[in-house]
Amino acid sequence: MTYFLGLTGGIATGKSTASNFFKKQGIPVIDSDLIAHQQLSKRNVIEKLSQLFGNMILTSSGQIDRKKLGAIVFNDKNSLAKLNAELHPLICQQIKLKIAEYERIGCPFVVLDAPLLYELKLDKVCNTVLVISLNFELQKKRLKERNNLSDLEAEKRIYSQLPLEIKKNYANYVIENDQSVEILENKLATLLKNIRR
Template identity: 40%
Template sequence: MRVIGLTGGIASGKSTVSNLFKISGVPVIDADLVARQVVEKGTDGLTALVNRFGEAILNTDGTLNRTELGRKMFSDDGGRKEVNDILQPLIRQEITGKMTDYQEQGKPLIVLDIPLLFEMNYESLCDDIIVVAVSVETQIARMEKRNGYTRQEALERIQSQMPLEEKVKRATIVWSNEGTLQDLEQKVHQWLLENFLKK
């Protein structure tokens, strides 16, 4: 089984590539989705967060109040690190468990869609790493249009992440996404054709 890591920067088009893989029938493990699953009601992850931050982070139905957790994380020096320390091992365990399931099913290829792939040291799980790359100006323009952010708000979000050029240096495959959706579709389909759809 070949494991492809997929990452990029905010508004670079990583989610679009992830969806194109899914449409093509490639199993995709979405780290953002896993991160939500490990804090669902009744999970060890949610219990650990409540033990640390108190029941104020819960909604009346016992589910996680993400807004309140975010407030606690950022009002408390080290709060963000503590949340990561609690949740990242659970997320990694879930991801590696899903990888094992796909391996047992005989899947030839899976994609790990992980925004913080480098930051959280997932490279060792990957045979190749695809980075979807665009210029900072393109990121800003897309966020202004898509999210209604000011230029300053967009820049702040870009600067809170590892620089995209650093991710590009560490990638084995780089797909520029400065063109149209059709251009991006062509890159994905061409790569699949060359690597996995050979007769």
């Protein structure tokens, strides 16, 4: 019986750092962001998205320019909804295939890393859910620095996701990531020990 831990949080709250911690422990991680990027490189998806948003979202080599696509969808709710309608079913399908594969080989513990875990109803396939949380101002500061965004751009990206407070209310575990990476990893190590017990 495979135990699936759902890992989620807000943008720039430290979810990737948490995901890397689990990888370092030798735990398989299903990475929904990686799956999304793989979908964006498929020819049929590129063609569909360029029909929806125009060729200006393509690079000179005909790939999706994620920065240009982001500039469109994070400034317009309808555009974001159109993108999600195309990508989300494909992402969910791939995640469910990976879940089935880990169950088939009898893997004891797997982390499902998905920023949109609740929005995609993927919490339903997890035994428990961990939310990596951060106060709004620090989240915005980290996002601005990481992605070189203005205040407004950072806020639009944060507000495009389900509010962290709602995710925390649904979660089995919440870890605040308002200190160092080392402290976050210590908290995760303690949590992992408790789950494995």
